[in-house]
Structure formats: C-alpha cells, structure tokens
Amino acid sequence: MVNIIMHGCNGRMGQMISNLVAEDDKVCIVAGVDIFGGQKNDYPVFASIDECDVKADVVIDFGASKAVDNLLGWCVKNQIPCVVCTTGLSEEQLKYLDECSRKVAVLKSANMSLGINVLMKLLKESVQTFADAGFDVEIVEKHHRMKLDAPSGTALALADAINEAVDEKYEYVYDRSDVRQKRGDKELGISAVRGGTIVGDHDVIFAGTDEVVTFSHRAYSRAVFGKGAIQAAKFLKGKPAGYYTMSDVIG
Numbered sequence: 305m306v307n308i309i310m311h312g313c314n315g316r317m318g319q320m321i322s323n324l325v326a327e328d329d330k331v332c333i334v335a336g337v338d339i340f341g342g343q344k345n346d347y348p349v350f351a352s353i354d355e356c357d358v359k360a361d362v363v364i365d366f367g368a369s370k371a372v373d374n375l376l377g378w379c380v381k382n383q384i385p386c387v388v389c390t391t392g393l394s395e396e397q398l399k400y401l402d403e404c405s406r407k408v409a410v411l412k413s414a415n416m417s418l419g420i421n422v423l424m425k426l427l428k429e430s431v432q433t434f435a436d437a438g439f440d441v442e443i444v445e446k447h448h449r450m451k452l453d454a455p456s457g458t459a460l461a462l463a464d465a466i467n468e469a470v471d472e473k474y475e476y477v478y479d480r481s482d483v484r485q486k487r488g489d490k491e492l493g494i495s496a497v498r499g500g501t502i503v504g505d506h507d508v509i510f511a512g513t514d515e516v517v518t519f520s521h522r523a524y525s526r527a528v529f530g531k532g533a534i535q536a537a538k539f540l541k542g543k544p545a546g547y548y549t550m551s552d553v554i555g
Contacts, residue, residue, distance in 0.1 A: 309353075326346070352374075475490050507519070539552065
C-alpha cells in the first residue's frame, strides 16, 4: 500500500485523483492539504503542509505554484518523496527543485500522461531513421480555447525529445507567415490550435517523399494526468534522493 498526501486536494485535479485512488486498492490518500475548504473528503485536510502531522510514503502536488517551495522544503525536512505536477514554475523554483532533489526523491515531468511519455520514448527511437532518410518533422498541438500558453509545454517536450536524439540538429520554427521561402532541412515546425474544449491533442508528423508517418496522442479527459501521477507515486515510494521523471516510471 502506498500512502499519499494530496497537496491541493480540493482543486479540480486533486478531487479527480481522490476519486481515482478510491478505485485503486494499492494506494490510499491519508491526508490532504488545501487552503480552500468546502469539499467533503474521506481524509483529514490541513490548510498548510506545515500543519500536516500524518505519516505518508509520498506527496502528490497539484496545488498552486507559489506553494511549491514551502512544500519541497517540508518534504526535505520530513524525508517524504514528492511528485510535483504543478505547472508554471519559475526558473528560480525549478533550480530550487533541483537542489531539493539531492536531498529527497522528487519527480517532475512536462506531462504526467503515461501515453505521452511512451510517445516520447518511441520518438527518440524512431527519429534517427527518419532524419537519415530526409523526412521533415512537424508538430501540431490542439488545446481548449482557454489555454494561455502556446505552444504547449508538451509540444516543446516532444520537440526536445526528438532534437536530443539527433544531437540538436533541428531549429524550432513557430510561424512562417512573415517569410516566403521553401522549408529548410533543419526546421522543426511547431503549430498551435486553440478552440472549444479540446483537452489535448498532439500529432508528430514525419513527412517524406511519397509517404507520411504520424505519431498521435489524444487526451479525452484530464484523468490521464491523474492516473499518471498515481503511477508516479507508486514508483517513487522508497526511492533514494534524486530527480526523477515519467521516463523513469515507464522504464
């Protein structure tokens, strides 16, 4: 059994994970942390992580970015591993996260979906063959109309996975509207679509002469991120200090 503290338990993802955990007999939420009340939970809820005195194996964080530093300090002090799912961390926070990972196990990934992380692995294994054969690479991502950033962090993570596998040969291109020229061999195009309630679609296109190969991932619910966080928590239990990612979880 993996005992979890859910940081940000009353938020949308916190409640989703609580529901997912209730259906999994290998994990249990023993406490929650959230400054906002109003939710009925099957576990004690504390307004601050500093007030939490419940023993646990791991923390899952889906809280506010401003609360991450304090949470990481608490995890180091209490030697409890942490799965950090909160997005929008500053460069300073990411640096602090790295420092804390030398003292306690910390897992952070651009996307918690198991499918996306398997896709990254497949792309790393495939891109060399396509690159050597002269295939062009394009990434098209689609998200709901309320999403603020473009391109998505996941699209950039997919691009980075491809580029790292070929020794950074590609240059990212986000907009071709201001130039009239043919595509360069070292371009990696990244396009963003925003509309409706699209949870998250990502297509990685390898376009060659007379053939096209497309790797696709569709997220139909945010539950995929919750399921990934739970798998990460199971993986992180008992792990020594270090900086882990979802690539470690999928092996």
